[in-house]
Amino acid sequence: MSVVLEVLEELWSMFVGDRRLTLLLLAVVALGAAAAYLIRQPMLAIAVVFLGAVGVLADSVFQGARKAKG
Amino acid sequence: MLDLATAAPAVGAAFVASTVEVVEAFTIVLAVATLRGWRPALTGAVAALGVLAIMVAALGPLLNLVPLHGLQLVIGILLLLFGLGWLRKAVLRASGFMALHDEDAIFDRERAKIGDEVADVIAMLASFKAVLLEGLEVVFIVLAVGAGRGLMIPAALGALGAFVVVMTFGLMVRKPLARVPENTLKFGVGVMLSAFGVFWTCEGLGAPWPGDDLALFGLAGAFLVIALGLVAILKPRAAAATA
Numbered sequence: 001m002s003v004v005l006e007v008l009e010e011l012w013s014m015f016v017g018d019r020r021l022t023l024l025l026l027a028v029v030a031l032g033a034a035a036a037y038l039i040r041q042p043m044l045a046i047a048v049v050f051l052g053a054v055g056v057l058a059d060s061v062f063q064g065a066r067k068a069k070g
Numbered sequence: 071m072l073d074l075a076t077a078a079p080a081v082g083a084a085f086v087a088s089t090v091e092v093v094e095a096f097t098i099v100l101a102v103a104t105l106r107g108w109r110p111a112l113t114g115a116v117a118a119l120g121v122l123a124i125m126v127a128a129l130g131p132l133l134n135l136v137p138l139h140g141l142q143l144v145i146g147i148l149l150l151l152f153g154l155g156w157l158r159k160a161v162l163r164a165s166g167f168m169a170l171h172d173e174d175a176i177f178d179r180e181r182a183k184i185g186d187e188v189a190d191v192i193a194m195l196a197s198f199k200a201v202l203l204e205g206l207e208v209v210f211i212v213l214a215v216g217a218g219r220g221l222m223i224p225a226a227l228g229a230l231g232a233f234v235v236v237m238t239f240g241l242m243v244r245k246p247l248a249r250v251p252e253n254t255l256k257f258g259v260g261v262m263l264s265a266f267g268v269f270w271t272c273e274g275l276g277a278p279w280p281g282d283d284l285a286l287f288g289l290a291g292a293f294l295v296i297a298l299g300l301v302a303i304l305k306p307r308a309a310a311a312t313a
Contacts, residue, residue, distance in 0.1 A: 017155055025150055029147055032272070036276055042272075043277070053267070054292075057297070064159075068162065068168060069307075069311050
C-alpha cells in the first residue's frame with residue numbers, strides 16, 4: 001500500500017510540486033489558446049506561450065532564491 | 071520515413087533525461103546489493119521492470135484513440151511543467167541557492183536505512199520501489215517525447231540507450247555514479263523538456279512553427295541562454311547571502 005502511495009506522491013510532485021508555477025503556466029496556456037482560437041493569431045499564440053513560459057521560469061527561480069535566503 | 075532532424079532531438083532528449091533517472095535508480099539498487107547481496111536487489115529491480123512493462127503495454131495502445139492535437143496539448147503542458155521544474159532546480163543549484171544533488175549522500179542514506187532493516191524482503195522492496203518510481207519517470211519521458219508526433223521508437227531507443235550506457239558503466243566501475251555531473255545533466259534535460267513543451271503546446275493549439283521541427287533547436291538554444299542568464303544574475307546574490 002505504501003508503495004502505491006509513494007508512486008502517487010511521486011507522480012503528483014512531478015507535475016504539481018510547485019503550485020504557483022503550475023497555476024501561472026496554465027494561465028499562460030489559456031492566454032495562448034485565446035490568441036489561437038478567439039482572435040485567430042497563431043504567431044501571437046506562439047509568442048504568448050514562449051514568453052509566458054520564460055516569465056514563469058524567471059518568477060519561479062526568483063521565488064525559490066527568495067525562499068532559500070529568507 | 072523519419073529524417074534525422076526530426077528523430078535526433080527526440081532520441082537526445084529521451085537519452086539524457088532517462089540517464090538521470092537510471093543513474094538514480096541504479097545508485098539505490100547498488101546500495102541494496104552492497105548490503106544485502108545482488109539477489110534481493112535484482113529481484114526487486116526485475117519485478118519493478120515487469121510492472122512497468124505491463125503498464126506501458128496497457129497504456130500504449132490507448133494513445134492511438136486520442137486526437138493528435140489534444141494529445142500534443144496535454145503532453146506539451148505536462149512537459150512544460152516537468153521541464154520548467156527541473157530547470158528551476160538546476161538554475162538554483164548552479165547559482166548556489168540550493169545544495170547540489172549528491173549521489174554519494176543518496177548511497178549513504180539508503181545504506182544507513184537498509185542497515186537498520188535486516189530482512190532481505192525489505193531490501194528487495196527498496197530496490198523495487200526505486201526502479202518503479204524512477205522507471206515511471208522514464209516511461210513518462212518516452213511517452214511525452216515520442217507520443218505527440220509519432221516518435222515513440224526514437225524516444226524509446228534514447229531511453230534504452232541510457233539504460234545500456236548506465237548499466238555498462240555502472241557494472242564496470244561497480245561503485246556509485248557520483249562522477250556523473252548530475253546538475254549539468256538536469257540543466258540540459260530541463261532545457262530540452264521545456265523546449266519540447268513549448269513546441270508541442272503551440273502545435274496542440276494549432277499554431278504551426280516557422281521552420282517546423284527545426285524550431286526545436288532555436289527554442290532549446292533560447293531556453294539555455296535564458297537559464298544561464300538567470301544563473302549569472304543569481305550567483306552574486308547567493309554569494310552575498312552566504313558571506
